[in-house]
Amino acid sequence: MSERITSWHAAPSKPLYTPPAGAVDAHCHVFGPMAQFPFSAKAKYLPEDAGPDMLFALRDHLGFARNVIVQASCHGTDNAATLDAIAKSEGKARGVAVVDPAISDAELARLHDGGIRGIRFNFLKRLVDDAPKDKFLEVASRLPAGWHVVIYFEADILEEMRAFIAAIPVPVVIDHMGRPDVTQGPDGADMQAFRSLLDSREDIWFKATCPDRLDPKVNGVGGDPWDKFAEAVAPLVADYQDRVIWGTDWPHPNMQDAIPDDGHLVDMIPRIAPTAELQHKLLVTNPMRLYWPEEL
Numbered sequence: 001m002s003e004r005i006t007s008w009h010a011a012p013s014k015p016l017y018t019p020p021a022g023a024v025d026a027h028c029h030v031f032g033p034m035a036q037f038p039f040s041a042k043a044k045y046l047p048e049d050a051g052p053d054m055l056f057a058l059r060d061h062l063g064f065a066r067n068v069i070v071q072a073s074c075h076g077t078d079n080a081a082t083l084d085a086i087a088k089s090e091g092k093a094r095g096v097a098v099v100d101p102a103i104s105d106a107e108l109a110r111l112h113d114g115g116i117r118g119i120r121f122n123f124l125k126r127l128v129d130d131a132p133k134d135k136f137l138e139v140a141s142r143l144p145a146g147w148h149v150v151i152y153f154e155a156d157i158l159e160e161m162r163a164f165i166a167a168i169p170v171p172v173v174i175d176h177m178g179r180p181d182v183t184q185g186p187d188g189a190d191m192q193a194f195r196s197l198l199d200s201r202e203d204i205w206f207k208a209t210c211p212d213r214l215d216p217k218v219n220g221v222g223g224d225p226w227d228k229f230a231e232a233v234a235p236l237v238a239d240y241q242d243r244v245i246w247g248t249d250w251p252h253p254n255m256q257d258a259i260p261d262d263g264h265l266v267d268m269i270p271r272i273a274p275t276a277e278l279q280h281k282l283l284v285t286n287p288m289r290l291y292w293p294e295e296l
């Protein structure tokens with residue numbers, strides 16, 4: 001792997017929608033800069049640099065106040081780039097790490113001091129070589145107080161994830177709703193399965209994210225403005241409004257063939273959360289409860 005890829009929009013539009021004061025972009029990443037923070041030898045993609053300055057400029061452009069930076073697989077279990085971005089944010093960012101399950105308690109405490117509030121378990125075979133459930137459960141049992149676990153999986157393995165998720169001893173946040181097929185509609189099999197997972201525990205949260213990944217243009221159907229995503233996700237947000245968060249997913253790893261306009265992603269918000277009350281929960285109250293609870 002040698003070619004470095006660019007997966008983000010060079011000049012995203014200004015959204016028509018204005019987020020409420022204090023809004024949190026609760027799912028984004030940083031890449032490098034590579035000269036300072038080399039990518040993992042196991043990385044499945046090699047992106048161009050997308051560092052904290054670019055992230056914070058986008059945050060301001062889109063009208064957000066804070067970021068939650070999620071360690072991307074291209075940086076493996078070395079969280080230095082994520083920690084560096086958090087340190088440069090002047091308190092406006094916190095993060096989710098990816099760790100070697102054998103990590104020491106002292107290192108977990110160091111991550112906490114650096115602004116990390118959760119760890120991510122990635123089950124996508126195209127992104128990681130292995131996902132050892134037994135080791136994940138062990139490390140999940142000794143996280144610092146107040147942390148949660150973020151899980152990334154696709155809808156086809158939801159059933160086999162149930163027992164694992166049930167055993168996690170801290171709150172769980174599901175990335176991109178477990179990637180349902182939104183073209184099935186709000187009552188489709190994937191959404192029903194995801195709802196039943198949410199109903200299995202009151203502390204399973206989810207990210208109503210990634211219309212670009214879940215509603216791509218296929219044979220001329222779908223894509224921006226992602227109508228199928230809006231139709232399938234709005235009822236979920238309404239029904240589980242106290243445990244849903246939102247993020248841009250910038251710099252959109254692996255989306256180089258269908259790069260979304262971040263302004264348009266923000267304009268999805270009032271379509272999945274139509275009232276000011278819902279928008280405040282989605283963008284402020286809920287992410288603050290997970291990442292800055294001491295400020296509430």
Ligand SMILES: O=C(O)/C=C(\CC(=O)C(=O)O)C(=O)O
Pocket residue numbers: 029071072073074122127152175249252253254
């Ligand atoms: O950014 C995301 O959430 C989704 C990703 C990338 C990713 O998760 C990672 O590299 O860790 C994807 O589907 O390729």
